[in-house]
Amino acid sequence: MGCSPSSSRSVAAADPTPPAKSFSAAKYSQKQASKKDATTTKDDDGIMAMPTTPMSAPATPFAPKEEAPAAPAPAPEQDPDLPDPTEPRMKLRTLSHKSVNGEEKMLRQHLAIIEAKEGPEKDEDGFRLDSKPIMESLAKLGWTAEIVFYDPKKRDSIIKHITEGADAVINRVMLSAIDDVDDYLSLLSELGKHITLLTHPDTVLAYADKSSFSKLVGASKLVEDTFRAYVNWENFADEFPKSLATHSTRIIKRAISSKGVGTFKVSLVEPAEEGTESVPTEAAVRVLSAETLEMKECTLGEFIESQKETSSTPRYNTSSGGVIVDQPFHDRIAEGEFRLIMSHRKCVAISVKVPSESSELCSEADAGAKVTLHEPSEFPDLVDAVQSELSLLQATLHPLESMPLLWSIDILKGAADADGKDSYEIIQTSCGCVSIVGMPNVTEVVAHEVISMVMEKTTLKKKVAIIEIPGGPSKGDDGYLPNTLAAVERIRNDLGWVCEVVFYRARNHDKIIKYLEDTADALVTFVSAEELSGGNIEPEVKDGLEKLLEHMVNSPSCVVFPYPSLGRDGTFTTLEEVPPSTEIRDVVVGCLSGVLSEVEIHGLAK
Secondary structure: OOOOOOOOOOOOOOOOOOOOOOEEOOOOOOOOOOOOOOOOEEOOOOEEEOOOOOOOOOOOEEOOOOOOOOOOOOOOOOOOOOOOOOOOOOOOOOOOOOOOOOOOOOOOOEEEEEEOOOOOOEOOOOOEOOHHHHHHHHHHOOOEEEEEEOOHHHHHHHHHHHHHHOOEEEEEOOHHHOOOHHHHHHHHHHHHOOOEEOOOHHHHHHHHOHHHHHHHOOOOOOOOOOOEEEOOHHHHHHHHHHHHHHOOEEEEEEOOOOOOOOOEEEEEOOOOOOOOOOOOOOOEEEEEEOOOOOEEEEEHHHHHHHHHHHHOOOOOOOOOOOOEEEEEOOHHHHHOEEEEEEEOOEEEEEEEEEOOOOOOOOOOHHHOOEEEEEOHHHOHHHHHHHHOOHHHHHHHHOOOOOOOOOEEEEEEEOOOOOOOOOOEEEEEEEOOOOOOOOOHHHHHHHHHHHHHHHHHHHOOOOEEEEEEOOOOOOOOOOOOOOOHHHHHHHHHHHHOOEEEEEEOOHHHHHHHHHHHHHHOOEEEEEOOHHHHHOOOOOHHHHHHHHHHHHHHHOOOOOEEEOOHHHOOOOOEOOHHHOOOHHHHHHHHHHHHHOOOOHHHHHHHHO
């Protein structure tokens, strides 16, 4: 929804929606036309748009469709070689999304970014410092975006303006910067009934709710067994003295809070005697506030009583607002708190916040903490530890929605094991408005992720098929190559997509092609080296597989890995050769949306 630099606009009377832009369904997308430098305009109602050079119309339009579960595989009696949808090992469940209306429409390739009029990290025009860089990165990919300021008095106009002109909404409102949080979240919910939300309001609250981590006790390596969530003040008053008897220092927090509000380090002045089951309420405790950095001494009973009022007045309209969280205290906070900045399922940056000597509890910069920014590659063990838990985190925090466009996860180092390898513990997650100010490389990744998430929620089937040849000396007792199920699991964990195995038989050649085109976004060919070089494949099967790959390479609906045109034989032979799952997703999106050129696609697919 671009506009010229001299035009004036209002939310209530927006410019007519421009002609819809469409995707090319061709396998190899043309490189987008170069974009001219764009200026920005803003009117009194808070609309900012970044015009871009119009893209040339593609030869074949690609219309999005309503998000729907993957089509079921044919019944076993019809075709035993295609996956059985009732077999969980072979057809792993994809996480469903809240659907928007069922209207069939072309993607406009236009985004709306919602901001608050007030708040930190604003430029002289009142825009967030990281919003324009995101818009500029989107413009390089052929997408436009505009900024809309949230105003509760113009709710209906905002909804009308955004739903008529945008494909999706990016939430960049810091909730602490607005008075009526519930009204804003309800506005997002209303928008979500019509267009794609890259972060749903339910997700914002779910990721802010620290009590969710109690569901991970015993299941996640990132949550200690002593983590507790008290459902109300009465539960806290009954159980916290027992927790303090076993662990003389604990961290007490509101389930939903930020900036140290409602966070305290509570320590017994005199450790409890061995065998004590519950600390008496008259016992002396030292209480350090993370918000004020003040230390005071009082009785345990007085501290418990002080939490009664705050636990009954939650900040947001959510059932977890009054929940109190009880976490272990880690001395290693002095080494720094690690904030992993995530874009969907990718770690894009890590900030390390080392508290000042005068504040052992607060790691915020305004409390004197030293904050440094790092590449994820500098902390491979930490990134791997979090990456391996993403599917579990998503299923626990908010299983009905994909992971947010931008979110963060705060981690502390725990005790090292016998080999000296660090353990890690989740402190909190957040996706309200994660700052990426001063991170130009991150904005490029976020722009790609925006397009990928819109594609996932509107057009993609979110499924990868792995094709094998039945039989052969390299197969295990279950009939699969040794690494096949590992590849299935990796793709499921990394992407949250369905991944299944299809066995190729020449007699089912046409049926398999139709099944793949109808149900899969990507096809990974997985054949052992022995099968390829040992003459174990029947000529009819080998010829048929080559023809299938040739057909699928030219299909507009499914991307083949690897590309036979790269000089490969059209198969992978080991798990190590299969590209990372995120690259599979990037190439799929690149092929279908025109984000990547043929050269760039080949580079990723090698």
